[in-house]
Amino acid sequence: MHIGTGRYRGSVKETRLYIPGSVIRGIFGLALARLVCREPSYTDNHSGCPSKDSCPYFLLYMDGENKSPRIFFKHAYPVHRGCGGIFVQAPFNLYACRCGGTKLQSFDPLVEERICDRCGSELKRYSGYICSSCGELSRVPVRISRAVRTAVDRSTSSSAISFFELEGLSERIPFGYLYAVESVSRGDEYMFSILLSRDVSDLSGIVVRVLEEVLSDEGIGGGRSRGFGCVDIRVESISDVTEEEVERRAKNIDGERFTVTFTSDAFIESIELRSETLLAAARRAYTWIFGVGAPTLPEVKLERYTASMGVMGGWSLKENRRRVIQPVVKAGSIYLYSSSGGERLAEALAALEYLGLGGYKAHGFGQVRIGGG
Ligand SMILES: [Zn+2]
Ligand SMILES: [Zn+2]
Ligand SMILES: [Zn+2]
Numbered sequence: 001m002h003i004g005t006g007r008y009r010g011s012v013k014e015t016r017l018y019i020p021g022s023v024i025r026g027i028f029g030l031a032l033a034r035l036v037c038r039e040p041s042y043t044d045n046h047s048g049c050p051s052k053d054s055c056p057y058f059l060l061y062m063d064g065e066n067k068s069p070r071i072f073f074k075h076a077y078p079v080h081r082g083c084g085g086i087f088v089q090a091p092f093n094l095y096a097c098r099c100g101g102t103k104l105q106s107f108d109p110l111v112e113e114r115i116c117d118r119c120g121s122e123l124k125r126y127s128g129y130i131c132s133s134c135g136e137l138s139r140v141p142v143r144i145s146r147a148v149r150t151a152v153d154r155s156t157s158s159s160a161i162s163f164f165e166l167e168g169l170s171e172r173i174p175f176g177y178l179y180a181v182e183s184v185s186r187g188d189e190y191m192f193s194i195l196l197s198r199d200v201s202d203l204s205g206i207v208v209r210v211l212e213e214v215l216s217d218e219g220i221g222g223g224r225s226r227g228f229g230c231v232d233i234r235v236e237s238i239s240d241v242t243e244e245e246v247e248r249r250a251k252n253i254d255g256e257r258f259t260v261t262f263t264s265d266a267f268i269e270s271i272e273l274r275s276e277t278l279l280a281a282a283r284r285a286y287t288w289i290f291g292v293g294a295p296t297l298p299e300v301k302l303e304r305y306t307a308s309m310g311v312m313g314g315w316s317l318k319e320n321r322r323r324v325i326q327p328v329v330k331a332g333s334i335y336l337y338s339s340s341g342g343e344r345l346a347e348a349l350a351a352l353e354y355l356g357l358g359g360y361k362a363h364g365f366g367q368v369r370i371g372g373g
Contacts, residue, residue, distance in 0.1 A: 002183040015182040021073035021364020031214040075364040076192035078141040085133025087141035089331040092306040095123035143185035250350040255341030259371040265328040266366040267359030281357035282348035289351040300339040307333030
């Protein structure tokens with residue numbers, strides 16, 4: 001499987017090590033529209049669908065209308081075979097040593113020492129993945145293969161300066177250029193989840209059918225016509241997100257001093273996750289989970305943060321063109337807040353772990369994990 005990053009290392013075309021929710025969402029949407037819509041033209045522009053009010057595609061995606069989607073695709077992360085957990089990008093406050101020692105740095109300035117407990121050398125910020133269950137670290141949590149290729153133009157055999165567009169790879173490569181495509185090896189496993197809004201929960205059957213039957217045939221990522229990206233998708237479980245579950249999670253959140261860590265890249269307006277932005281998103285998530293009006297939340301104060309910016313582009317399957325490159329706050333960015341706390345705030349923060357914050361939440365971006373200060 002090859003999921004382009006748009007980057008090369010030398011002449012090697014990198015693959016992403018995780019599958020963005022946006023990629024799954026795009027393929028899923030096309031497959032669903034093809035399955036449920038009689039008229040093929042609605043696949044491209046669904047606002048014209050005459051059975052809009054009962055059409056599963058329209059109900060889930062709300063295409064063309066100014067309403068928020070009701071299906072959220074989270075990123076798919078590599079499964080840790082050792083324990084069954086998943087490898088997510090390590091937070092920016094995780095430091096490691098060459099000897100294998102690691103330390104989760106606290107935001108408390110008094111314990112900011114970055115010295116290895118084991119060997120006494122200085123720790124470096126860890127860039128890689130961490131298993132969300134057992135904490136094992138891995139820089140590359142999947143097996144990578146490389147295929148060497150030459151870009152050619154069969155239609156003209158031309159050697160003039162021109163470009164060959166690789167299907168689905170969202171990249172242009174000059175003719176005659178020798179390059180290598182990285183791919184995740186056959187047999188590696190990924191895990192992801194899909195969140196449905198409660199008013200469309202009766203559509204979970206068709207969601208499962210599209211995932212298991214249609215998507216398994218379509219494949220995922222670039223170069224599918226040349227045998228890349230064949231997948232076998234199994235739905236492991238379907239369950240309701242209950243209020244009790246969220247309340248239980250909230251009991252372990254300390255609203256007086258807490259961290260927000262992005263576990264996926266986030267589309268937010270600045271590198272600083274402002275307290276107003278956080279609170280607005282937490283209120284929205286609370287309403288979404290508990291099905292009641294926006295709660296009154298105490299003021300929160302952003303104390304410190306460690307974050308970095310990157311860019312995210314991608315390929316729009318629907319429009320068959322490259323998406324505009326936009327700035328993102330990178331996964332691993334971490335923010336420390338303080339407030340007067342309270343049950344309601346803890347519950348709203350717990351709800352935020354389901355919905356995420358910022359733009360493209362339905363595409364897996366802006367996922368957060370709340371931690372202790
Ligand atoms: Zn339709
Ligand atoms: Zn060490
Ligand atoms: Zn593990």
